Every structure is written in structure tokens, then in C-alpha cells.
Amino acid sequence: MRTSAEYIDSINRLIAGIPYPEEPHGLYEPIAYTLDCGGKRLRPILLLASCDAVGGNMDGAVNQALGIEMFHNFTLLHDDVMDRADKRRGKPTVHCKWNEATAILSGDAMLTMASQLVGSGCNDKLSEVLDLFHGTAMEIYEGQQYDMGFESRDDVTVAEYIEMIRLKTSVLLGCACRLGALMGGADIEVQEALYRYGISLGLAFQLQDDWLDTYGDPEVFGKNIGGDIMNDKKTFLLITAINKSDAARHEELLSMLGSRSADKVERVKAIYDALNVGDECRELIERYAADAVSELDKAGLDGDAREFFVNIAKASLTRRS
Amino acid sequence: MRTSAEYIDSINRLIAGIPYPEEPHGLYEPIAYTLDCGGKRLRPILLLASCDAVGGNMDGAVNQALGIEMFHNFTLLHDDVMDRADKRRGKPTVHCKWNEATAILSGDAMLTMASQLVGSGCNDKLSEVLDLFHGTAMEIYEGQQYDMGFESRDDVTVAEYIEMIRLKTSVLLGCACRLGALMGGADIEVQEALYRYGISLGLAFQLQDDWLDTYGDPEVFGKNIGGDIMNDKKTFLLITAINKSDAARHEELLSMLGSRSADKVERVKAIYDALNVGDECRELIERYAADAVSELDKAGLDGDAREFFVNIAKASLTRRS
Numbered sequence: 001m002r003t004s005a006e007y008i009d010s011i012n013r014l015i016a017g018i019p020y021p022e023e024p025h026g027l028y029e030p031i032a033y034t035l036d037c038g039g040k041r042l043r044p045i046l047l048l049a050s051c052d053a054v055g056g057n058m059d060g061a062v063n064q065a066l067g068i069e070m071f072h073n074f075t076l077l078h079d080d081v082m083d084r085a086d087k088r089r090g091k092p093t094v095h096c097k098w099n100e101a102t103a104i105l106s107g108d109a110m111l112t113m114a115s116q117l118v119g120s121g122c123n124d125k126l127s128e129v130l131d132l133f134h135g136t137a138m139e140i141y142e143g144q145q146y147d148m149g150f151e152s153r154d155d156v157t158v159a160e161y162i163e164m165i166r167l168k169t170s171v172l173l174g175c176a177c178r179l180g181a182l183m184g185g186a187d188i189e190v191q192e193a194l195y196r197y198g199i200s201l202g203l204a205f206q207l208q209d210d211w212l213d214t215y216g217d218p219e220v221f222g223k224n225i226g227g228d229i230m231n232d233k234k235t236f237l238l239i240t241a242i243n244k245s246d247a248a249r250h251e252e253l254l255s256m257l258g259s260r261s262a263d264k265v266e267r268v269k270a271i272y273d274a275l276n277v278g279d280e281c282r283e284l285i286e287r288y289a290a291d292a293v294s295e296l297d298k299a300g301l302d303g304d305a306r307e308f309f310v311n312i313a314k315a316s317l318t319r320r321s
Numbered sequence: 322m323r324t325s326a327e328y329i330d331s332i333n334r335l336i337a338g339i340p341y342p343e344e345p346h347g348l349y350e351p352i353a354y355t356l357d358c359g360g361k362r363l364r365p366i367l368l369l370a371s372c373d374a375v376g377g378n379m380d381g382a383v384n385q386a387l388g389i390e391m392f393h394n395f396t397l398l399h400d401d402v403m404d405r406a407d408k409r410r411g412k413p414t415v416h417c418k419w420n421e422a423t424a425i426l427s428g429d430a431m432l433t434m435a436s437q438l439v440g441s442g443c444n445d446k447l448s449e450v451l452d453l454f455h456g457t458a459m460e461i462y463e464g465q466q467y468d469m470g471f472e473s474r475d476d477v478t479v480a481e482y483i484e485m486i487r488l489k490t491s492v493l494l495g496c497a498c499r500l501g502a503l504m505g506g507a508d509i510e511v512q513e514a515l516y517r518y519g520i521s522l523g524l525a526f527q528l529q530d531d532w533l534d535t536y537g538d539p540e541v542f543g544k545n546i547g548g549d550i551m552n553d554k555k556t557f558l559l560i561t562a563i564n565k566s567d568a569a570r571h572e573e574l575l576s577m578l579g580s581r582s583a584d585k586v587e588r589v590k591a592i593y594d595a596l597n598v599g600d601e602c603r604e605l606i607e608r609y610a611a612d613a614v615s616e617l618d619k620a621g622l623d624g625d626a627r628e629f630f631v632n633i634a635k636a637s638l639t640r641r642s
Contacts, residue, residue: 027462082425104399146345
């Protein structure tokens with residue numbers, strides 16, 4: 001097993017080496033820009049590490065790793081157009097730096113390039129690989145659709161929310177783990193256990209995102225604390241607070257949706273604290289991280305490989321940005 | 322060989338039978354709406370007919386036909402967002418009927434569904450089929466990018482324009498023909514000849530579009546005559562007129578770009594007529610249609626099959642809408 005830093009290094013070199021056609025520059029430049037914006041590279045790390053962990057050689061899975069990262073960045077690019085976000089990882093989004101048509105078209109090209117990459121060098125596994133990848137992609141669009149649908153609803157349940165983040169976030173982590181294991185030649189049981197590891201990891205990861213947005217350290221988090229509250233984002237915290245609150249608090253919470261008042265974040269946070277939703281969120285994160293780790297035993301991982309994936313799960317609990 | 326009407330009938334029944342998931346409705350409803358809006362179904366007709374013409378059975382290529390039509394409709398959906406078009410085939414576009422985020426996301430899902438469909442039931446041809454399909458998709462994005470880039474240029478050459486429409490329009494017709502032949506078990510030479518048939522047909526088809534937009538019969542055309550002129554669209558007619566005009570007419574043409582004056586269409590048309598660009602366009606259409614027909618002999622088609630494709634090429638010359 002390599003270290004995470006070594007995997008990231010390999011991935012960044014692979015990304016820098018993508019042979020874009022010279023022309024039309026206006027199509028390919030925003031793609032290179034998007035991929036070059038950094039990020040945690042969590043999905044390709046999981047993919048390459050899964051391949052190595054099952055006794056494969058990550059060199060045989062680099063196209064799939066690039067393809068999954070390309071796909072992930074495509075979703076960010078199009079999500080930013082849909083959300084009208086103007087910054088991503090501290091840099092202007094593509095539709096702001098260029099224009100919306102460019103962002104849509106370059107994103108489309110990234111999706112097709114992702115399919116090309118994921119399907120490269122698969123030989124007799126091609127059909128299996130693409131079924132997994134395209135099935136996952138469809139689930140992710142469904143998750144994004146549910147997320148958008150939640151915006152106009154006050155009655156979202158925790159179960160609906162967890163299902164939404166499973167679709168929007170977790171399945172791609174599960175897919176990355178499973179694809180790596182598949183390319184590495186693992187049995188179906190190992191593939192499935194690593195898939196479930198990715199699912200639980202993804203749930204822990206997204207809940208940590210929700211928690212950090214309200215309880216993170218403004219010096220470290222990188223985004224404004226309270227952005228989700230200000231934007232009425234239906235996170236685990238807000239949904240749990242709406243569900244747990246008595247009539248008076250319930251009315252107070254609903255009355256604040258849509259408001260942009262300066263004390264909104266403080267007032268909502270006070271309700272969260274009174275209802276202990278922050279602690280409830282942390283308990284759930286720990287449960288999902290523990291679920292993830294338990295799948296590693298089912299996958300039969302031990303030694304370095306097990307430690308690598310345990311550390312990723314632990315990091316999802318403790319990350320601050 | 323079936324008749325075109327029989328192929329259309331099969332395709333419409335296939336489209337009506339697509340098993341969309343029940344939920345999330347907000348993702349799948351716009352997809353069904355887009356595919357249900359009709360259109361000529363030219364690409365799946367070409368695909369199924371190519372399969373039949375080479376001695377295959379179109380039943381083995383229905384997923385590819387559906388996939389190509391799904392892809393084509395995805396490009397229309399996203400192009401309409403990029404162009405801010407509010408109508409398509411007489412009905413409100415998805416981003417007008419729903420909203421822009423829905424149009425982007427449903428289009429993304431259509432692109433992935435197209436890949437799934439095109440790759441269904443290919444067995445040992447899967448890799449070849451997907452290379453052709455994804456390579457074609459990339460060319461189409463390049464074509465769209467060139468087309469958008471032309472908006473801000475006055476010096477587009479005819480050769481650049483023909484290359485743009487080859488990428489934006491023709492390669493999908495070529496791909497449809499070739500995919501049908503490939504699924505039908507044709508030799509590579511036959512596949513390539515039918516691909517070239519589709520390319521020439523696509524050029525004739527797009528030039529006929531350009532011509533009809535200026536010289537069509539307003540009663541039959543279905544869109545406003547002169548829309549391209551009013552919107553300064555860099556069509557074959559405008560590009561040829563700019564290139565052929567003397568200094569005075571050149572200046573007059575450029576001065577009209579950006580104008581929305583009521584007599585703009587009449588004035589530009591008068592320049593076209595003085596320079597004979599309409600006739601030049603018709604000559605080119607006939608040349609490409611003849612090129613298309615000549616490829617049928619290289620593909621070794623005869624009898625009913627040859628006649629079927631000749632008739633499609635002829636129809637591209639004479640269509641009025």
C-alpha cells in the first residue's frame with residue numbers, strides 16, 4: 001500500500017498528463033481548469049487503494065481513477081451552475097469565469113470523457129465496469145433531484161435525508177471502492193464489502209460536512225460558518241431540529257426560513273444547541289464511521305490495507321475542513 | 322426493408338415503452354416530455370435501416386437506436402438552455418416549462434441513459450460500439466463550441482463552417498448509420514461507406530436548414546422565415562455573402578449585424594440574391610446529396626436497401642420543413 005499522499009501525487013500527475021486536443025480551446029480549457037482546482041481526490045484515492053488492497057496493481061486502474069475524478073468534477077461544475085455558486089475551492093466557478101453555456105457544454109464533455117476513461121483498459125470486465133459506473137451516475141442525478149426538491153419542503157424526514165445523501169454523495173465513494181476492487185481482480189463478496197465501506201464512509205463524510213458548516217472553526221473551515229443555516233439548506237441539523245422541536249420552537253424555525261437577518265445563524269444555532277442536534281449528528285457520524293470499518297473485516301482486509309482504510313474513516317470523523 | 326413510416330412507428334413505440342423509475346418524478350418527467358415531443362427520428366431510422374440493409378435484424382439494434390435518439394434529444398435540451406430558446410417543435414422548452422436546473426440535470430441523466438442504451442446487448446462489440454459513440458459525442462461538443470465561437474467572429478470561412486456542421490450535425494448521422502451496420506454484422510468497409518453516407522447526408526441536411534430559414538415557405542416551414550438573418554447566425558448564406566461581397570456590400574452586411582430593424586431580413590436577402598448565394602447553397606446541397614448516394618454503391622447496397630437510402634438523400638434536397 002502507498003500512503004494517501006503518494007496516491008494524491010500519482011493522481012495529480014495523471015490529471016496533469018491528460019492529453020487534451022489543442023482545439024477548440026474554449027471547450028477544453030474549462031475542463032483542465034476544473035480538474036486543476038485541487039480538492040481532496042478522495043474518490044480516486046479510494047479507487048487506487050482498493051485495487052492495491054485486494055492484491056491488484058493500481059497501474060491497471062488509473063484510467064478508472066481518472067474517470068471517477070472527472071465525473072465528480074463534472075457534477076461539481078454543473079451543480080455550481082444549478083446553484084448559481086460563484087466560487088469553488090476559492091476560485092471563480094466556470095460559469096462565472098467564462099459563461100453559462102461554456103459551463104454546461106464543458107460539463108457535458110467531462111461526462112462523456114469520464115465514460116471513456118472508466119471504460120478504458122477493462123478488457124473482459126468492460127460491461128460490468130460500465131454497468132456499475134452508469135448505474136451510479138443515475139443514482140447521483142436522482143440524489144441531486146431530491147436535494148433540489150427538498151428546498152421547497154418543510155417536512156423532509158431524517159430517513160429521506162439520509163437516502164438523499166446516500167444517492168448524492170455516498171454511492172460514488174462506494175463505486176470508487178468497488179471499481180478499484182473489481183479492476184484489482186477481487187471476488188464479488190470483497191467488492192460488495194468495499195462498496196458498503198464506501199457508502200458508510202460517504203454518509204459519515206457528508207454529515208461531517210453538515211456539522212462543520214455550523215460548528216466548524218472559521219479559521220480552518222475555508223467557507224463561512226453558518227452558510228447552510230443562512231441559505232435554509234435542509235441538512236441533518238435543520239431537519240432533526242424541525243422534527244424534535246415543540247410547537248413554539250417549530251414555529252420559530254419555520255419563521256426564520258427565508259429570512260436573511262443578521263442574527264439568524266445565532267438564533268438557529270441556539271435552537272440546535274437546546275435540542276442537542278449537534279451531538280446527535282456527531283453520534284451518527286461515529287456510527288457510520290464504525291459501520292465503514294466493520295465492512296473492512298468482511299472484505300478480509302488486514303495489515304497495512306486495513307489500516308489505510310481505517311485511517312480514512314477516522315479522518316472523516318476528525319477533519320476540520 | 323421496412324418503410325420510413327414503419328421505422329418511425331417502431332421507434333415511437335420503443336420510446337413510449339422506456340421504463341422510467343417512478344421517482345424522482347422531477348428528474349424523469351422532463352426526459353419523457355423531451356422524447357415525446359416528436360421530431361423526424363432521422364437518426365434511429367438511419368440506424369435501424371442500416372442494420373436491416375446489411376442483412377442484420379433491426380431487433381438486435383433497437384437499444385442503440387433508442388440511445389442515439391436519447392443522445393440527440395439531450396443535445397437539443399442543453400442547446401436550448403445555452404441558446405435561451407423558449408420553444409422547440411412548438412412546445413415550451415424544458416427550462417421554460419420547469420427551470421434551468423431541471424433542464425441541466427435531466428439532460429445529464431439523458432446523456433448517461435444514452436450511454437447505457439447504446440452499450441446494451443452489444444456482447445463482444447461493446448468496446449467498438451462505445452468508442453464510436455463516445456468519440457462522436459466529443460466531436461459534437463466540439464462542433465457546438467465552434468458554433469458558439471463563430472458568434473463573435475466576422476471572418477469565418479466556408480471551410481470552417483462546413484467543418485463545424487460536420488462536427489455538430491453530420492457525425493451523429495454517420496455514427497447512426499455505422500452503428501446500425503456494425504450491429505448488423507457488416508464488414509468494416511461497409512460500415513465506413515455508410516458512415517460517409519451519413520456525413521454527406523448531414524451536410525446536405527444542415528445546408529437545407531440554412532436555405533429554408535431564408536428561402537422557405539412561411540406556410541410550411543414551421544419557424545419564422547429570416548430568424549437566422551435576424552439573429553446574425555453565421556450560416557453558409559451569411560458567410561458566403563460576407564466573403565463574396567465587394568467593399569460597399571461588405572460594410573453594409575457588417576453594419577447590419579446586431580441591428581434588429583424591421584427591414585433587416587429584406588435588406589440582407591437582397592444582398593444574398595445579388596450575390597447568388599442561395600443558388601450556391603443549393604448547388605452544394607445537391608453535391609453533398611450526390612456524394613451520399615455514391616457511398617451507397619461503395620457499401621454494396623442494391624435493390625430496396627439502396628432505394629431506401631437514396632430516397633432519404635433525395636428528401637433532404639426537397640424537404641420544406
